[in-house]
Each structure stands twice: as structure tokens, then as C-alpha cells.
Amino acid sequence: MKKTRNSNRNYNNKKRGHKPSSKKETIEANCIDYDSEGKGIISYNNQQIPIPNLLKGETAKIEIIKKGKFITGKILKVIKPSAKRIKAKCKHYEKCGGCQLQHISYEDQAQLKQSLVERLMKPFGKANPIIKMDNPYDYRNKIHATYSYKNKEIVSGFYEEQSHRVIPVERCLIQSSKSDEINKTIRELMKSFKLKAYDEERDTGLIRHVLVKVGFATKEVMVVLVTIGPMFPSKNNFIKALRKKHPEITTIIQNINSKRTSMVLGNREKVIYGKGTIKDTLCGYTFNISSKSFYQVNPTQTEKLYGKAIEMANFKGNEVVMDAYSGIGTIGIILSEKVKSVIGVELNKDAVKDSIKNAKLNKVQNARFYEGDAGEFMLHMKEEGQKLDVVVMDPPRSGSDERFLSSLVKISPKKVIYISCNPITQSRDIKFLIKHGYKVKEIQPVDMFPHTAHVECVVLMSRVDK
Ligand code: SAH
Secondary structure, eight states: OOEEEEEEESSOOTTTTTTOOOOEEEEEEEEEEOOSSSSSEEETEEEEETTTTOOOOOEEEEEEEETTEEEEEEEEEEOOOTTTOOOSTTTTTBBBSSSSSSTSSSHHHHHHHHHHHHHGGGGGOOOOBBBBBBBBBBSSSEOOOOOOEEEEEEEEEBBBSSOOOOOESSOOOOBHHHHHHHHHHHHHHHEEEEEEEOOOTTTTTTTTEEEEOTTTOOEEEEEEEEEEESTTHHHHHHHHHHHHTTEEEEEEEEOOOOOOSSSSSSSSEEEEOOSSOOEETTTTTTEOOOOSSOOOOOOHHHHHHHHHHHHHOOOOOOOEEEEOOOOTHHHHHHHHSSSSEEEEEEEEEEHHHHHHHHHHHTTOSEEEEESSSEEOOOOOOOEETHHHHHHHOOOTTOOOHHOOOOHHHHHSSSSEEEEOOOOOHHHHHHHHHHHEEEEEEEEEESSSSTTSOEEEEEEEEEEOOO
């Protein structure tokens, strides 16, 4: 998961007090198909409207909501349910926007994702069966909870979909249970230390969010306490008490976010316990993780994804490889032992610093990481007469841009391995590459985010030599 897909939740950034006028209407409709995000499509006034949680073949009473030109809808009642419909395991599912597919079995989720990918990739070839997760629960290693009040009690949880109301959540089934335990302790400690949760309406209080990051392999735990200002009454005793209950916490950070914003983290940070980073291992390599750096949220499936990408590349050992959109350098570092050299390019300065440190940490000598726009970087390489044998690209959800793709075509590596968390933009970019001399050799969907509608896909392309 990447910066733009850090969380599957929808933090609506509407200006308070300003509600666009909306018209509502109730209809009965049949679901005719799925859209590319797995929502059920109904036909309304000859328009196709995607409805969350609606299954193909179902008839439901639907509330149609019109805001200007936008038409959305939600299920009021399923009148004729599909045989596939099951009761969601999570009791918050109906309100929380974090998961979108808990109303069908994991097997059916996998099939749905498979058909979404197949539909998008159909012009390019057949997709392999999706790589599922053996135990599709407790997989997220990065967990964010928002603090608020309900009936005057401190609660922590997630924003209700499309709103700023916090749903109190004791247990989220897709996240490491460690974070639920830590949040429970924090709520109790706040009460005994008389520390206040943030009150969004009044803009008062102290703790806004808590971010927990868990190194699944190393068991190291980072806690980030996001506060409204730099003050933190009884800080040392609070840390002591938290650590006493959870000795597994290896570092605690105070992040200051005074802005009225839906962004979780502010710019200022103080390490208040430990080193300020944790480590985790992926495919046998160790990575340093800081509060802000992007790190894949499902390490179990990431190992399968990277394993598949490396298998597709079928490296011989003499290749010069570009890790484009390299983040903290995970992909480039992991494949470095299989190739001659790796060049990583990443826009985010902090991530580049992390990737350089990570290469050192793993004693990797044949990987260099650079800050810059990956497309521009390749163009410079081409102008200087440098060559690339393989490009592994892993862009954000928005996909790549034409500047990148046209530079790629110019430097013309033999193989391109395109990893994406958004097969819609991925298929768009693949079309461009096919037009400019590449062909698709293999398509592999991977379920990195069980119970959500997201699907990851890795595609191997090769240059067509005339
Ligand atoms: N490959 C990494 C990170 C992928 S996330 C991993 O799997 O961990 C996508 C990354 O692309 C982000 O770190 C983002 O900062 C970076 N990025 C976005 N636009 C870019 C551009 N034009 N050039 C280089 N990097 C870019």
C-alpha cells in the first residue's frame, strides 16, 4: 500500500458547516453487474449507479442521493438477497468504511477481485489465479485510531464513512490485535491521568490520533501519539505507565498536529521514548520504518508479491535494474542479490534517505538511490547513453504519467515489471506501452488487502524486438 493508499478509509475533508444540498429518493432496483471497484451497479434513469455492498442478482430498496450532477445511492434493505451474501464478522462493518467486502466469503471476495482484474486486463491476456492470503485477518501492521468522545467517555476508532463521527472500535479484525490492546490501555491511562481526547467541534483537548506500527517479524512496536499542541502534561509518567503495560513498545513519538485537517500527522515530531524507528524484515532483508515513511501494510502478502515479481523477471545476474518509485527501497534492495546493479528513483526526500540507510543496513553495495522524478531521471540516463535492462515500477494509485512512460519507451528496457495497487490506471498505462512496442507476458493479481475492494496486480511486459 502506498502514500495515496495509506489507508482504505475515507476521511472526508468537507468544510464544517457547509453542507451541499442533496435530494433523496427511494427506489427498488436490481443489481446487474459490478463496477471496477466491486460495487453493485443498478440502472437509474438510464444511468449506471454503483451501490456499495450490493451483490449481482440482488433486489434492494435503495436510497438515491443527488448532489448536483452526482448521483450516489445506498442500500436501505436487501429484498431478495444473493445466495452469496453472508453476515459480516465485524460488528462495525455497516458503518465503517474501512472494509467493503465483508458481506461475502473470502473465497467469493477473491473471485470478485479475479474477475475485476480479468475484465480490465482482457485485451492483454489471461490473468493467473489471484494469490490469496492463508489467514486473511490481523494482517495490517500500521494502524491508525482517532480519539474522541461518546456519551462523555473517551473512545477510539475510525471515522464513520463520509463523516467526522468516530465509531468506537474495540477490535478491528484486519489489523494486528496488538494495536487494539494498546489503544485500550491508552484510553484507560488518559482517564487516570486526566488527559483529554480532541474535541473537533470545540477544537480543544489533547490527543487526536494514535498510530501504531508493528514489525511483524521483529515484534518491535512504535506508538505515535498525535497531539493538538506541544504540551503533554504528565508525559513521562504516562510513557512509563504505557510501557509497563506494554513492554513490547520499543519507541514512542509525539507528533504535533495543530491544524484543522483530516491529515493524521503534523510536521513536527519529538521522539519521547526509544529510537524513533522500528525495524521489520521482508524477504530476509531488514528495513527501518519511521513514523511517516511508507511501508507495505501487509508484509505476509508483500513477500509473495515481491517473490512473484522476481520470479517473473527471471534475472540472470548481469542486469542493470531500475526500481522506479522506490519508496524506502524495499524492492530494489530485495532483488539486488540477483542482478548486477540497482538504481532506485523516488520523489520523496525522506524516503530516499531511508532507502540509502536501508541499503547500508543490509550491506547491499550494488544499489544506489536517487531523489527525483522517475521519468525525468530515465530521460537523463538515456541522454547520457546509459542503459537499463529491466525496469520494476510501482507507482501510486494514480498510476504513471506519460512523461514516465515515454521515457521508459525511449530507454527501452527488455523487461518491464509493473506492480500496481490500482489495475484501472495500470491497464491504461499498459495500453500505452503496448502501443509503443511492448507486449504483456504475464498477469498476476495478489490479494494484499482482504475484505477491502482493493486488489494488487503485477504484470510482466517485454520489448517486442523487430
Ligand atoms: N516501491 C515502494 C514504494 C511504492 S509507493 C514500496 O513498495 O515500498 C509509490 C512511491 O512513488 C511513493 O513513495 C511516492 O513518493 C513515489 N512517487 C510518486 N511520484 C513519483 C515520481 N514522479 N517519481 C518518483 N517517485 C514518485
